[in-house]
Amino acid sequence: MATKKAIITATKKEAPVRIDRLTPPGELLAEELAERGITQTALAKQMGRPLQAINSIVLGKKAITAETALQLEAALDIPAEWWM
Numbered sequence: 001m002a003t004k005k006a007i008i009t010a011t012k013k014e015a016p017v018r019i020d021r022l023t024p025p026g027e028l029l030a031e032e033l034a035e036r037g038i039t040q041t042a043l044a045k046q047m048g049r050p051l052q053a054i055n056s057i058v059l060g061k062k063a064i065t066a067e068t069a070l071q072l073e074a075a076l077d078i079p080a081e082w083w084m
Contacts, residue, residue, distance in 0.1 A: 025083055026058045032076060033058075047071045 033043060040058060044051040049071065056062035064072070069080035 025064045026060045030058045046075045
């Protein structure tokens with residue numbers, strides 16, 4: 001499942017979204033983590049999820065569920081709808 005890649009400026013919840021191309025959500029997550037200097041391990045701890053779950057999303061082996069999208073929203077301040 002691919003999501004639309006967006007260029008986000010300002011704060012994540014208030015930013016206008018511009019669609020560039022279809023991108024797997026795991027790739028978007030990896031880019032966001034790199035941009036923020038957050039490791040997968042740190043994100044997993046913050047979300048209370050196993051590192052393997054985050055890594056599987058980043059590698060495109062696991063889809064982002066609604067529950068995971070809500071956890072990503074809480075951890076990264078990016079709306080859950082954006083991940084779905």
